[in-house]
Amino acid sequence: VEEGSGEGAVLRVSSPGAEVISLTLPEFAEAQSVELWPRLIRARDGANHYLIGILTGQTSMYSGGGGSASQLHLIELDAAPKAPRLGGEALAVPWSGSLLIRACFSEKDMQDRLEACHDEYDFGATLAAAPGRAAVFPTLSYRAVATAFPRTSRRSDDNSAAKLKRADLVRAQDPACTYDRVLRYDPAVSRYELDRPLPDCSDYTTP
DSSP states (O other): OEEOSSSOEEEEEOOTTSOOEEEEOOOOTTOSEEEEEEEEEEOTTOTTEEEEEEEEEEEEEETTEEEEEEEEEEEEEEOOTTOOEEEEEEEEEEEEEEEEEEOOOSHHHHHHTTTOOEEEEEEEEEEEEOSSOOBSBOOEEEEEEEEEESTTOOTTSOGGGSOOOGGGOSOEEOGGGOEEEEEEEETTTTEEEESSOOOOOHHHHOO
């Protein structure tokens, strides 16, 4: 994936014995970076039908901290020699998040928080093949893990007002945003469908 000249990001596709062909990727709202996910998902019928992954990223900086996050987009690719073309988006899910937020504003805050003066929030996801009857593309498992440090911190709260104990100074999973989902491809709409809706984890996935 490369930045095009006035056309946004482009995907360069090469086939044996054919010239490299540039395909313009769709525009991704609010994306500050666009990268290629280093895996391909192949259709059941083999041939030249794939899903490619595009990672779009956003970053924010603020006083005493900052954050970054990314989403994974799966896009259909017909990689026919000499005539490749992109199809529609089959999936878009949160992929990663990392935030550092200042939580000490006075000497008392430093004492109350045992000098742990930043809250840290991390989010990471994985995709893997899953058992199940596949329709065009394989069934997938999606797992997300969210953690907070200190373990009592919540982004929506004023954590500077909390007194911490030594036992709080560990990274702990947030059960509300640590979850598993099964994704099944629906050929009627050319998209993956979740077995259950995703929870609202914007505290981890919005920088």
